[in-house]
Amino acid sequence: MTLPTAVPSMVWGWKELVGLCKIKVVAVMLVCTAVGMALATPGLPPLTSVILGLVGIGLASCGAAAFNHVIDRHLDAVMTRTSRRPVASKRLPVAIALGWACLLSAAGVALLAWQVNHLTAALTFASLIGYALIYTAFLKRATPQNIVIGGVAGAAPPLLGWVAITGQITAEPMLLMLIIFAWTPPHFWALAIHKRDDYARAGIPMLPVTHGIPFTRLQIWLYGWLTVLTTLLPVMIGMSGALYLFIVLFLNARFMAWNWRVWRGQDPTAPIGAFWFSIRYLLGVFGALIIDHYTAALIW
Structure with missing residues (x-):
């Protein structure tokens, strides 16, 4: 009698979802965002605007990072430094990772548009597209100047923070x-x-x-x-x-x-x-x- 061969199941949880967010990178970005907020006004910026702005920008940044994991999964699998990432190592299904990226991005931009201001939401969305699509999907593979050109999106955090408080560029x-x-x-x-x-x-x-x-x-x-x-x-x-x-x-x-x-x-x-x-x-x-x-x- 031949027993059926067990197919290994893909086990994932919150650890893998959080791993898509590049928390340390996003933390540095949010520090720069907070500095932009603080410098935008002579005194202390409104606490509500600071909290909602940081949460919205943080969620969108995590979403952009998750898109990066999905788009770069084949490259990541080849590189020693990135081969253990959740999608590259196939611990997390691509569909789940993509859905998580969309959810985080949409939640962040929607929160900014609803509770902060539309300009901050628009600039955050533009930065997300710049990093996730223009840099990750195209520039990274197309030119050795990928970091220089794509750096525009990565440099946006202090601008986003400033605009979240003032509504102006x-x-x-x-x-x-x-x-x-x-x-x-x-x-x-x-x-x-x-x-x-x-x-x-x-x-x-x-x-x-x-x-x-x-x-x-x-x-x-x-x-x-x-x-x-x-x-x-x-x-x-x-x-x-x-x-x-x-x-x-x-x-x-x-x-x-x-x-x-x-x-x-x-x-x-x-x-x-x-x-x-x-x-x-x-x-x-x-x-x-x-x-x-x-x-x-x-x-x-």
């Missing part, structure tokens, strides 16, 4: 957006050097794969200086003062020290070290903006 949040836009290439290219073989195996045209590691190291050095210049702009336009300048000069020195180590190419651990430090650097710059903003408010 002005020069100040665009400047904050510019800081993240300039910071993004050296941040991701450092990781791309460290994981070059992974990207090459998956056929993703990251800069170290298409142009080589020495060229990428130079670009990290140059974009690092561009990032430094953008962090000085808040002082130049009177948005921030001496305290911010003091903190950011220290952070810039550390940031460029790491980029110098990457550029020299003598330390194989420098790229991944620069990648991790760049996250602390960005949070430090935005933290300095907040400290300076409220210190100035107390003094005056």
Whole structure:
């Protein structure tokens, strides 16, 4: 008598659904969003607007991350760094992941339109499309400049936060957006050097794969200086003062020290070290903006 062969069932739960959301990445984005909210007003922004804005933008960001898991599942399965992701490892059905992405995205944008303002909802939706479709589905596979062009969507959080409070787009949040836009290439290219073989195996045209590691190291050095210049702009336009300048000069020195180590190419651990430090650097710059903003408010 032949017994039927058991077919392994796909077991999934909340752990896999939460794993689609890239919680750590979204957390950094929400910090930048909150800074945009705080800087939008001389005093404290309305608590209700802050909470609803962060929840709506956070939900939409989680939805965009989930779309990324679905669209990139075949690439993720090839790469060591991403092969254990829920969809790539087939622990979570594609249909469930896609439904979860749609639910999170729709809930976030709807909440913003209903309780915050329509401009914030529209900009959040545009950022979601920019990341999930334009970057993930097209740019990532099409050009080594994927990070540069796609960085526009990733740089949006402080603009979204500002607009959630004011309902207007002005020069100040665009400047904050510019800081993240300039910071993004050296941040991701450092990781791309460290994981070059992974990207090459998956056929993703990251800069170290298409142009080589020495060229990428130079670009990290140059974009690092561009990032430094953008962090000085808040002082130049009177948005921030001496305290911010003091903190950011220290952070810039550390940031460029790491980029110098990457550029020299003598330390194989420098790229991944620069990648991790760049996250602390960005949070430090935005933290300095907040400290300076409220210190100035107390003094005056």
